Amino acid sequence: MSLEIRNTSKFFGRLKALDNVSLQVESGSLVCFLGPSGCGKTTLLRVISGLLQPDEGVLFLDGRNLLSVPARKRNFGMVFQSYSLFPNMTIAANVAYGLESRKWQKSDIAERVKEILFLVHLEDQALKYPHQLSGGQQQRVALARALAPKPSMLLLDEPLSALDAKVREELRDEIKTLQNQLRITTIMVTHDQEEALTLSDKLVVMCDGKIIQEGSPMDVYQNPANSFVARFIGRMNVLPASTGIPYSRNGHTKGAVPNLLGIRPEHVYLTTNADSESVFKGTVMLIRRLGNLTRVILRLDHIQNGKGPIRITAEMPGQADGLMIGHTRYVSMPPPFVRILEWE
Amino acid sequence: MGISISAAGSLFNRAKNRTAEIDGEFLLKVFAVGLVALPLFLFVLYPLIHILGRSFQTADGLGLENYITVLGTRRFFLLLYNSFAVTLLTTGITVFLAYGFAFATQRTRVPGKNVFRLIALIPLFAPSLVQAQGLLLLMGRNGIINRTFGTEYSIYGFWGIVISSVLYVFPYAFLIFSASLAAADNRLYESSRILGAGPFRTFMTVTLPSTRFAVMAATFVVFTLVITDFGNPMVVGGDYNVLATEVYNQVIGQANFELGTVIGMVLLLPVAAAVAIEKVLNKNHYGLLSEHATPMVIEPHHLRDGFFAVYVTLICLCILAVLGIVIFASFTHLWPYRLDFSLRHYAFDVQNGIQPLYNSIYTGLMAAGIGVTATGLAAYVTERFNTFFDTPLYFLCIVPAAVPGMVLGLGYIMAFNNPSNPVYAIYGSLLLIAICNVYYYHAQGFLIASTSMKQISSTYDEASAILGGTFIRTVRKITLPLMWPTLLGVAVFFFMRSMVTLSAVIFLMTPSTQVAAVSVLLLEDRGAVNQAAAFSVCIMAVVVSVLLVARILLNTFGHRHISLIR
Ligand SMILES: Nc1ncnc2c1ncn2[C@@H]1O[C@H](COP(=O)(O)OP(=O)(O)OP(=O)(O)O)[C@@H](O)[C@H]1O
Numbered sequence: 001m002s003l004e005i006r007n008t009s010k011f012f013g014r015l016k017a018l019d020n021v022s023l024q025v026e027s028g029s030l031v032c033f034l035g036p037s038g039c040g041k042t043t044l045l046r047v048i049s050g051l052l053q054p055d056e057g058v059l060f061l062d063g064r065n066l067l068s069v070p071a072r073k074r075n076f077g078m079v080f081q082s083y084s085l086f087p088n089m090t091i092a093a094n095v096a097y098g099l100e101s102r103k104w105q106k107s108d109i110a111e112r113v114k115e116i117l118f119l120v121h122l123e124d125q126a127l128k129y130p131h132q133l134s135g136g137q138q139q140r141v142a143l144a145r146a147l148a149p150k151p152s153m154l155l156l157d158e159p160l161s162a163l164d165a166k167v168r169e170e171l172r173d174e175i176k177t178l179q180n181q182l183r184i185t186t187i188m189v190t191h192d193q194e195e196a197l198t199l200s201d202k203l204v205v206m207c208d209g210k211i212i213q214e215g216s217p218m219d220v221y222q223n224p225a226n227s228f229v230a231r232f233i234g235r236m237n238v239l240p241a242s243t244g245i246p247y248s249r250n251g252h253t254k255g256a257v258p259n260l261l262g263i264r265p266e267h268v269y270l271t272t273n274a275d276s277e278s279v280f281k282g283t284v285m286l287i288r289r290l291g292n293l294t295r296v297i298l299r300l301d302h303i304q305n306g307k308g309p310i311r312i313t314a315e316m317p318g319q320a321d322g323l324m325i326g327h328t329r330y331v332s333m334p335p336p337f338v339r340i341l342e343w344e
Numbered sequence: 345m346g347i348s349i350s351a352a353g354s355l356f357n358r359a360k361n362r363t364a365e366i367d368g369e370f371l372l373k374v375f376a377v378g379l380v381a382l383p384l385f386l387f388v389l390y391p392l393i394h395i396l397g398r399s400f401q402t403a404d405g406l407g408l409e410n411y412i413t414v415l416g417t418r419r420f421f422l423l424l425y426n427s428f429a430v431t432l433l434t435t436g437i438t439v440f441l442a443y444g445f446a447f448a449t450q451r452t453r454v455p456g457k458n459v460f461r462l463i464a465l466i467p468l469f470a471p472s473l474v475q476a477q478g479l480l481l482l483m484g485r486n487g488i489i490n491r492t493f494g495t496e497y498s499i500y501g502f503w504g505i506v507i508s509s510v511l512y513v514f515p516y517a518f519l520i521f522s523a524s525l526a527a528a529d530n531r532l533y534e535s536s537r538i539l540g541a542g543p544f545r546t547f548m549t550v551t552l553p554s555t556r557f558a559v560m561a562a563t564f565v566v567f568t569l570v571i572t573d574f575g576n577p578m579v580v581g582g583d584y585n586v587l588a589t590e591v592y593n594q595v596i597g598q599a600n601f602e603l604g605t606v607i608g609m610v611l612l613l614p615v616a617a618a619v620a621i622e623k624v625l626n627k628n629h630y631g632l633l634s635e636h637a638t639p640m641v642i643e644p645h646h647l648r649d650g651f652f653a654v655y656v657t658l659i660c661l662c663i664l665a666v667l668g669i670v671i672f673a674s675f676t677h678l679w680p681y682r683l684d685f686s687l688r689h690y691a692f693d694v695q696n697g698i699q700p701l702y703n704s705i706y707t708g709l710m711a712a713g714i715g716v717t718a719t720g721l722a723a724y725v726t727e728r729f730n731t732f733f734d735t736p737l738y739f740l741c742i743v744p745a746a747v748p749g750m751v752l753g754l755g756y757i758m759a760f761n762n763p764s765n766p767v768y769a770i771y772g773s774l775l776l777i778a779i780c781n782v783y784y785y786h787a788q789g790f791l792i793a794s795t796s797m798k799q800i801s802s803t804y805d806e807a808s809a810i811l812g813g814t815f816i817r818t819v820r821k822i823t824l825p826l827m828w829p830t831l832l833g834v835a836v837f838f839f840m841r842s843m844v845t846l847s848a849v850i851f852l853m854t855p856s857t858q859v860a861a862v863s864v865l866l867l868e869d870r871g872a873v874n875q876a877a878a879f880s881v882c883i884m885a886v887v888v889s890v891l892l893v894a895r896i897l898l899n900t901f902g903h904r905h906i907s908l909i910r
């Protein structure tokens with residue numbers, strides 16, 4: 001099922017929670033909404049689900065106008081951040097709820113519940129109550145409950161954010177596997193960039209109710225549309241173009257003058273001698289050894305912005321033995337990796 | 345071109361949205377709002393308007409004559425003075441004593457706290473004039489004290505009213521303080537101790553300020569209860585009259601409705617003011633407890649614990665003495681002359697026999713049913729429907745808190761004792777008495793229900809909708825199963841209050857619809873103290889049995905935390 005959102009806006013009083021949002025969701029794909037807190041991700045998801053009516057705009061599902069269809073007839077599955085399992089029902093009854101609402105046959109319901117609980121590895125928990133399960137298990141039940149009625153689309157609102165890191169990773173992979181298996185069109189809200197980068201076919205970056213950039217995770221990562229996306233996804237170094245760092249124009253208009261440039265820390269290289277042209281002398285301010293990776297923050301002694309010498313983050317594989325705070329290093333930033341983030 | 349297409353699209357879409365809105369769900373919402381609002385108009389505002397109109401009604405049209413007649417007399421100022429004297433003194437004493445009692449049960453290590461708590465709450469299960477009844481049995485002309493010591497002491501009058509009123513309102517104040525003192529942030533107390541503050545200084549700088557809203561709330565609640573109470577002053581007041589008893593005397597004694605309504609209006613003013621102030625002050629006291637508050641740890645302290653043990657014991661003895669003597673007297677042959685055991689007063693060979701007790705139970709059950717439906721629906725509509733009417737509806741739901749029971753009852757006579765009004769069909773029936781009780785206690789029932797509704801996350805409703813559940817299915821499968829313990833509590837609340845209340849129903853009853861609490865008053869008035877006591881005991885027995893059954897039911901299904909006593 002493919003979804004099209006066209007020129008959709010939503011107001012809460014004076015606040016414009018969604019500002020003229022247009023988006024295409026391909027059939028069978030997994031789309032992630034990513035953005036800082038309060039940027040309107042949940043609002044957009046709720047508009048899609050039918051829990052909220054947009055003030056402006058149209059939604060089409062496979063070319064059919066969705067707005068006149070109430071939430072309960074849209075046949076979507078949804079998983080809430082707080083699970084929202086019905087506390088007065090067993091796991092099996094929770095999963096069966098959507099099937100009963102759709103007036104399935106009793107025997108079909110029993111079979112489907114069994115099948116879907118097996119799919120999320122909870123077949124032996126069917127008769128327990130939600131409060132008797134762990135957070136991860138509860139979230140699996142929520143997923144099972146959403147998937148049981150064979151929805152045409154799956155909506156997930158920060159489904160993993162209430163879980164601890166290890167469970168989160170496990171469940172993340174499980175969601176991806178399930179989604180691949182079922183080929184169900186899925187939209188997932190998150191503010192965890194790692195989650196978004198690893199899971200999604202299409203990444204939608206939002207800010208202040210607007211879509212800032214959309215594209216494949218690789219594309220968004222490599223070519224951030226502006227300094228907001230650059231800072232939000234990965235930790236790109238953002239530098240003023242006035243520093244004179246050479247950059248690649250990668251196909252952009254020739255005459256215009258760039259304002260801000262960006263480079264990923266893994267593309268910032270450190271050497272002990274000034275042997276090439278595009279090197280800048282820097283002093284090591286901070287070293288973080290993260291096991292297989294070392295992150296170094298340097299001060300570029302001769303490059304100033306308004307507030308003083310610029311700091312830059314570099315990442316290198318391994319332990320960077322021998323490197324100490326206060327050492328002098330030469331920083332090289334190969335032009336092909338220096339991106340233009342903003343034009344004058 | 346692209347722009348004009350999308351603009352047209354959005355226009356089209358707006359029109360489409362509007363038609364989609366005026367479907368079943370919209371109509372259902374309008375219907376539900378009406379279902380909540382109309383009865384409130386009919387059974388609260390309409391009677392009030394009538395009573396207001398009647399107070400201006402004179403022989404030749406409308407005028408201020410009634411007010412001039414009443415307000416111009418010396419007697420009125422005496423009544424006003426008496427009412428305020430009794431009420432203010434009672435309020436002061438009660439707030440002080442109840443604070444100490446709540447402090448003892450929440451912030452000390454007095455042994456047997458739960459027993460003391462329960463004793464403090466027992467008066468809620470008895471008819472509201474049982475305190476005066478017990479006080480007379482103890483210290484009246486024929487009371488135990490005079491009989492034992494051969495004295496001629498009489499408690500009738502000012503002090504009689506004050507003592508019985510203090511005992512009457514004590515549990516209400518205690519409940520408020522108890523809830524407030526239970527919520528404590530231990531970190532504040534630790535930092536106070538680390539800063540070197542002694543217990544007294546800690547109390548003055550931490551405890552008292554953090555409970556100041558409870559102090560205000562209790563003050564206003566107690567004030568309202570005492571100034572509108574007429575059972576206790578009727579029984580133990582003697583020649584000492586107050587505004588509430590005057591309303592009764594004017595209406596029942598002299599059938600002078602106009603003067604009765606004028607005094608009723610006078611009574612309405614301070615009560616409405618007190619309720620309004622309380623609501624305004626209460627609005628701003630959210631977030632008293634921060635998210636990181638740690639629970640209170642109470643260290644033993646011999647002097648403090650000893651003092652409060654004596655303190656709560658003394659108060660409990662007073663409460664038990666007054667109630668105990670009533671129970672005792674009901675089982676004697678002829679109080680105070682023959683104290684041998686007898687069940688003859690339980691034969692109820694008085695005017696209407698045992699019927700008033702049955703009437704009370706019927707009324708209570710009806711009030712429970714109607715009350716839980718009305719307040720449950722009101723809570724649902726105001727909490728869940730997100731209509732334009734939420735705030736006015738909420739206000740309408742709590743307005744009854746500002747109306748004295750006698751005023752409401754009087755309003756019912758004026759509004760409904762009129763064949764052209766459809767409600768006349770049930771005038772003079774137990775049903776109307778039940779309805780009167782429901783709307784008299786509507787505010788409290790509504791607040792209990794809506795607080796609990798707030799705690800049930802609305803994402804359950806949303807989850808149900810996404811899963812294809814209709815509105816009805818959501819209510820039946822999710823909302824009701826999650827709400828039933830609270831709703832049972834609300835039903836018990838209406839039953840309990842309906843059994844013991846006097847003021848709202850006193851004007852509505854006829855000989856055939858007399859309820860037990862009124863019987864107690866009438867029998868007491870006639871000097872039939874033994875039978876009056878027996879009726880009081882029966883009321884308590886019924887209330888306690890219902891509470892016990894409800895408690896067992898709740899505990900069986902794992903809802904220990906739902907409190908039934910309010
Ligand atoms: N029902 C509502 N009434 C008023 N304002 C709302 C409502 N729901 C959301 N908002 C506001 O709309 C904005 C967008 O909210 P939304 O919940 O969509 O953000 P979000 O991106 O999901 O944030 P988070 O990551 O914190 O969940 C916020 O400023 C929020 O305060």
Ligand SMILES: [Mg+2]
Binds near residue numbers: 041042043
């Ligand atoms: Mg959100």
